[in-house]
Amino acid sequence: MEGRAKTCHYCGDSFRIESGKTGQKYCTRQCGSKATYKRQYRNNENKLWEHEKSVFETAMEMHWSGEESGAISRKLNIPVGTMYSWIHDFGSQRKRKEPLKKRLHMAKTSEEWLNALREATAGEV
Numbered sequence: 001m002e003g004r005a006k007t008c009h010y011c012g013d014s015f016r017i018e019s020g021k022t023g024q025k026y027c028t029r030q031c032g033s034k035a036t037y038k039r040q041y042r043n044n045e046n047k048l049w050e051h052e053k054s055v056f057e058t059a060m061e062m063h064w065s066g067e068e069s070g071a072i073s074r075k076l077n078i079p080v081g082t083m084y085s086w087i088h089d090f091g092s093q094r095k096r097k098e099p100l101k102k103r104l105h106m107a108k109t110s111e112e113w114l115n116a117l118r119e120a121t122a123g124e125v
Contacts, residue, residue, distance in 0.1 A: 010035040051078060056086060063087055066097035066120075 003016045008027040015027035026032040055076055062072045069083045098106075100120040107113040 051082065059083060059086060060090060063091060064094050064096050066099045068099060068101070 003018045003021075005014055005016055006024065007014055008031050009025040010031040011027065013027050017024045026035060055078065059072050059076055059078065062075075063069065063083075063086075069087060070080060072078075073080045073083045100116065103116040103120075104113055107116055
């Protein structure tokens with residue numbers, strides 16, 4: 001069969017799709033049905049879709065430390081929609097720090113503003 005090779009989003013096996021067809025994510029209908037069934041469970045591994053678990057964990061750590069989702073998606077080269085889905089599904093597992101932009105906006109004095117900047121850049125060198 002001619003076409004391009006893809007990886008099944010459910011089982012990870014390689015399969016080929018016909019030229020001109022798009023959007024096929026699963027190698028068989030059975031994998032597609034299993035993935036649909038498992039989507040209802042929030043902490044399921046399959047929620048990571050086609051991204052490495054380390055990318056997911058890094059993205060969520062950045063989110064919980066107060067980084068904006070658009071900035072995270074640009075830094076890690078993942079779609080904004082994927083980041084939105086991860087935040088929606090897993091973001092409530094830990095308390096999130098207030099984003100720097102909001103802390104700077106809420107600062108009433110230059111001292112508070114400077115402290116917010118120092119806290120945000122404490123780990124960076």
